[in-house]
């Protein structure tokens with residue numbers, strides 16, 4: 458075993474032993490959580506956390522008083538004790554004080570992307586468990602830094618990738634595990650979501666979607682920070698919704714790994730055309746911005762076990778939402794876009810069958826058990842499951858079902874795709890963040906029916 462692999466192996470074992478002292482919930486109290494970033498996403502997650510009777514939300518932080526006010530109002534409406542608040546004074550470092558709050562067990566990070574890595578690193582160093590919204594970092598180095606901090610501190614870290622918990626996605630996981638598709642050969646997924654009305658608005662907190670063409674400091678919510686990434690970056694900017702399920706199906710970091718990656722980007726037209734059409738001319742400053750992000754970014758990954766995975770990032774053109782999943786093996790395939798499945802010997806030859814009967818037959822135990830509780834939660838219920846998983850793993854002192862290796866492997870697709878495109882669509886070797894551990898690690902995601 459090489460020295461680095463040895464260190465990683467030891468650290469990974471340490472990571473499973475998690476928090477040093479007897480956990481609070483074992484002594485009969487609730488899990489005490491904080492949240493940094495109580496914006497649009499934070500509030501969706503907060504709703505799920507406030508519904509739980511095993512969680513106390515003890516701290517909230519946002520530098521935008523409107524967002525912080527909405528979140529504290531939610532806690533009050535839920536009849537919960539008022540969380541301590543940080544950031545109302547606009548101090549961009551207020552989150553550091555939140556991490557010092559006594560008795561904090563974990564923190565949910567739902568801030569702009571560029572803040573995820575520094576906030577997660579500081580939290581792990583403070584022994585505060587991290588539930589981090591997608592993505593794990595910006596640069597490749599960020600990803601190594603987040604990984605190394607987790608391995609050195611042993612503090613639990615989970616990427617809150619909710620699509621892994623989508624009902625059909627989880628039924629397909631059961632099908633894959635049952636061998637219904639035979640041996641997997643090729644998978645597809647992506648983030649195919651028309652975000653034009655998210656990337657621009659008029660800056661009014663009450664009209665966050667499609668109300669104008671401002672972005673940056675004059676924009677509101679994601680228009681304030683996300684759009685800038687379309688100006689300065691060209692790559693697969695949001696990989697985890699697509700790659701998360703595909704990685705779980707193929708056992709990435711658990712008997713399999715990505716070996717190579719390349720990415721192609723189309724020309725960039727959609728955001729410019731949108732701002733011109735929306736503002737009725739070319740005088741608004743947003744119409745003169747050069748957007749670097751290609752409208753369609755296509756990324757291909759090769760896996761050690763011989764599968765290929767194709768991801769598409771498609772957020773700047775008119776289209777209905779679809780993540781575009783396809784899971785194909787030697788015995789058949791599923792595609793979500795047509796709710797279709799074809800299994801050789803079971804489906805009529807060369808014909809699609811409707812997926813619904815298969816979904817019912819292969820319903821994941823988690824959905825069988827919790828569908829009623831999850832009903833009404835964000836994104837068709839999957840937001841309830843992702844929060845449930847984080848809290849339950851924390852309570853059980855068990856490994857996080859979407860752990861640090863998953864987080865950095867999925868999220869590093871972004872800087873690697875940028876590098877590939879920047880180098881003329883070059884094929885790159887994919888780093889092995891597990892340092893060889895992928896060969897021994899076993900699947901844990903949603904395995905025992907608990908989370």
Ligand SMILES: NC(=O)c1ccc[n+]([C@@H]2O[C@H](COP(=O)([O-])OP(=O)(O)OC[C@H]3O[C@@H](n4cnc5c(N)ncnc54)[C@H](O)[C@@H]3O)[C@@H](O)[C@H]2O)c1
Nearest residue numbers: 494496497498499519520521524549567568590591678679
């Ligand atoms: N998993 C999903 O389905 C899903 C859906 C939407 C968003 N997201 C992710 O959630 C994250 C947040 O997105 P959003 O839509 O809520 O954006 P948002 O802009 O509405 O919220 C981000 C919040 O972070 C706050 N913030 C910024 N700097 C801060 C600082 N220094 N300290 C404390 N707070 C700070 C902002 O004031 C804002 O309220 C992003 O990573 C996004 O990609 C995930």
